[in-house]
Amino acid sequence: MIQRIQSIYLLIVTILSIVICLYPYASINGAELTYTTSIIYAGLATIIPVTTLFTIFLFRKRILQMRLCSFACIVMLFQAGYMLASYFIASDGQAEGTCHLYLPAVVPYINIILTYLAIRGIGKDEAMVRAADRLR
Numbered sequence: 001m002i003q004r005i006q007s008i009y010l011l012i013v014t015i016l017s018i019v020i021c022l023y024p025y026a027s028i029n030g031a032e033l034t035y036t037t038s039i040i041y042a043g044l045a046t047i048i049p050v051t052t053l054f055t056i057f058l059f060r061k062r063i064l065q066m067r068l069c070s071f072a073c074i075v076m077l078f079q080a081g082y083m084l085a086s087y088f089i090a091s092d093g094q095a096e097g098t099c100h101l102y103l104p105a106v107v108p109y110i111n112i113i114l115t116y117l118a119i120r121g122i123g124k125d126e127a128m129v130r131a132a133d134r135l136r
Contacts, residue, residue, distance in 0.1 A: 004121060006118035006119075006121030006122050006125075009115070009118040010052045010114075013049075013052045013072070013115055016110060017045065017048040017049040017052065019104070021046075022035070023104045024102055024104070025087075025102055026087045026099070026100065026105060027100045028090045028098065028099050029098045029099075033090065037086070038082075038086065041083070044078055044079040045079065048076060048079065051072045052069075052072055054068070063126065066119055066123065069119045069122065070119065072115055073112055073119075076111050076112045077108075080109060083108065
């Protein structure tokens with residue numbers, strides 16, 4: 001159902017994924033790593049909110065909803081890995097005080113946790129529906 005807790009989790013993931021596109025996630029010698037730094041990062045940062053927003057409205061197809069959430073988790077892992085890799089590659093050989101990670105660098109990990117909680121909630125709904133079908 002659309003008013004379930006997993007919908008709230010997915011809506012928070014969507015909002016956080018949009019917010020991560022607005023702010024830089026790292027600064028190296030004054031140059032900020034942002035959404036427009038790389039086309040790979042831009043693609044990953046665009047796929048996540050689109051997928052999670054679309055997933056919210058698939059409340060009648062719970063199995064597909066779980067699969068799309070799993071796909072979004074995998075994309076979030078790639079996004080987090082790309083963010084860290086680009087930070088470490090760009091900061092290689094720089095002075096220690098000139099490289100900073102910002103708060104948006106943590107958002108993919110929060111999104112992964114929230115998406116996992118949504119998957120668990122969708123699984124509980126599916127189990128409840130199957131149990132009710134057995135009773136009929």
